[in-house]
Amino acid sequence: MRMRIKTVVVCTICILAIVLAQSAVFGMEFSDVPITATYYNAVNKLSNEGIIQGRGDGRFGPRDKTTRAEFCAFVARANNYNENYYTTSGTPFTDVASDSWAQGYISYCYENGYVNGMTETSFSPNDNVTAEQAIKVVVCASGLGDDSLSKVGPMWYSGYVDVAKKSGLLDGGIYTIGLPATRAFVAQIVYNSMLIKGENKATGTDAVDVSGNRLSGGTTVAVVDSTVTNTYEPEDIWEPTDAEALEREYYQKVQYYGEDYEQYIKEEENSNNYTVADSDNEYEYIPIGSSDGMLIVIDPGHNNSGVDTGATGNGLREQDITFYIAEKLKPLLERNGFQVIMTRNSVKENVSTESVSASLARRADIANRNGADLFVSIHCNAGGGTGTETYYCTGSNDGKVFATYIQEGMLDEVGLRNRGVKNARYAVLRNTNMTAALVETGFIDSANDAKYLGSEKYQQAFAEGIAKGICNYVGIEYR
Numbered sequence: 001m002r003m004r005i006k007t008v009v010v011c012t013i014c015i016l017a018i019v020l021a022q023s024a025v026f027g028m029e030f031s032d033v034p035i036t037a038t039y040y041n042a043v044n045k046l047s048n049e050g051i052i053q054g055r056g057d058g059r060f061g062p063r064d065k066t067t068r069a070e071f072c073a074f075v076a077r078a079n080n081y082n083e084n085y086y087t088t089s090g091t092p093f094t095d096v097a098s099d100s101w102a103q104g105y106i107s108y109c110y111e112n113g114y115v116n117g118m119t120e121t122s123f124s125p126n127d128n129v130t131a132e133q134a135i136k137v138v139v140c141a142s143g144l145g146d147d148s149l150s151k152v153g154p155m156w157y158s159g160y161v162d163v164a165k166k167s168g169l170l171d172g173g174i175y176t177i178g179l180p181a182t183r184a185f186v187a188q189i190v191y192n193s194m195l196i197k198g199e200n201k202a203t204g205t206d207a208v209d210v211s212g213n214r215l216s217g218g219t220t221v222a223v224v225d226s227t228v229t230n231t232y233e234p235e236d237i238w239e240p241t242d243a244e245a246l247e248r249e250y251y252q253k254v255q256y257y258g259e260d261y262e263q264y265i266k267e268e269e270n271s272n273n274y275t276v277a278d279s280d281n282e283y284e285y286i287p288i289g290s291s292d293g294m295l296i297v298i299d300p301g302h303n304n305s306g307v308d309t310g311a312t313g314n315g316l317r318e319q320d321i322t323f324y325i326a327e328k329l330k331p332l333l334e335r336n337g338f339q340v341i342m343t344r345n346s347v348k349e350n351v352s353t354e355s356v357s358a359s360l361a362r363r364a365d366i367a368n369r370n371g372a373d374l375f376v377s378i379h380c381n382a383g384g385g386t387g388t389e390t391y392y393c394t395g396s397n398d399g400k401v402f403a404t405y406i407q408e409g410m411l412d413e414v415g416l417r418n419r420g421v422k423n424a425r426y427a428v429l430r431n432t433n434m435t436a437a438l439v440e441t442g443f444i445d446s447a448n449d450a451k452y453l454g455s456e457k458y459q460q461a462f463a464e465g466i467a468k469g470i471c472n473y474v475g476i477e478y479r
């Protein structure tokens with residue numbers, strides 16, 4: 001049951017019907033923005049406010065890019081711009097024509113100090129806005145900082161990103177510095193900035209949107225048309241169930257991997273070649289008691305380049321970190337009597353260059369062909385969270401025990417937040433014939449977790465935690 005906290009006063013009997021009806025209407029809005037998407041609230045709120053529009057065909061295009069001109073329009077509309085009242089005083093940009101649809105928006109952002117040109121006389125309105133440019137503009141437009149945050153050199157944006165992170169402006173947003181900002185990310189940060197401004201603002205008589213009735217966060221605001229008041233509810237947040245949270249994670253991954261991953265998920269959903277164990281079943285695992293002759297396949301998640309590359313954040317790449325942990329894990333397991341095969345033998349290696357599904361299938365294949373006894377896939381999480389979690393294949397009792405020991409091992413050695421042991425039907429878990437686990441060591445896009453993931457000392461600690469967990473599962477003393 002999802003929860004929507006409403007400020008509507010209704011009779012108890014009506015509540016359920018109203019909540020369901022509203023959810024259904026929201027859920028219908030864009031065919032490519034599922035209610036499980038992290039940016040669902042942001043997109044629908046901004047769309048309802050007339051700040052951002054869909055593609056006209058029922059889609060929003062969450063992974064599409066945004067031009068610098070379009071971005072100015074979103075920011076302007078979210079910040080009191082009103083075409084009925086606004087008169088531009090012009091910009092110095094020769095590439096922004098006076099009859100351009102975006103001229104007013106760009107002027108507005110320029111006059112308010114939210115944007116600069118690419119040079120003193122050019123704005124490049126049709127270029128895609130990059131993540132760091134978008135962050136800078138929204139930091140300025142939110143009143144969280146100004147041009148003084150700019151640094152000299154290629155990391156000019158770092159001051160803005162720091163402020164944005166601390167203020168919660170980037171919460172739930174997925175971005176890569178240097179790459180175009182997706183529409184989902186743009187919607188998320190503009191939405192976050194409205195929440196932030198709302199929290200800081202007592203009243204806003206000037207708070208209007210294109211329709212003259214802009215809603216401002218958390219407080220009732222007087223608008224230009226004084227007959228209209230609105231309350232914007234920052235706490236109107238969808239609370240996912242476990243199953244919905246899992247689905248949300250899929251969509252976060254879609255944002256990273258693009259269409260290829262979406263196709264992969266569809267294939268996953270269409271396949272039903274697994275059985276779900278009765279979770280109420282009493283199940284007792286009997287340890288093997290010896291590592292003699294046991295083969296473990298370690299899978300450092302993702303490829304160096306091409307398809308199925310990992311998440312990024314805080315200057316780290318998932319595919320590198322997973323390899324560094326894996327190469328530290330291998331000798332620990334060998335020392336404890338296991339044979340070990342790696343799916344990638346160097347940090348530069350790609351398991352497959354064909355597609356995400358081929359890359360994932362190949363990893364399972366390596367384990368199956370070699371007759372491995374255990375399989376561990378190593379990953380870093382992303383998408384705005386913190387902590388460690390371990391997955392087993394839905395329905396596998398042995399997998400659950402295996403994952404639980406590994407999770408405990410990592411918590412003991414590293415001590416990030418415990419996000420628990422979860423089940424999913426990830427390809428490498430479902431397609432491997434042996435007991436398997438997939439570890440999400442920490443969040444690469446969390447500044448805190450990234451400190452651990454990027455540190456050689458803690459990579460070693462993750463490896464030791466996993467190795468100790470495996471030894472506990474097998475029932476031998478770790479040495």
Ligand SMILES: [Zn+2]
Pocket residue numbers: 301302310311318378379380
């Ligand atoms: Zn991963």
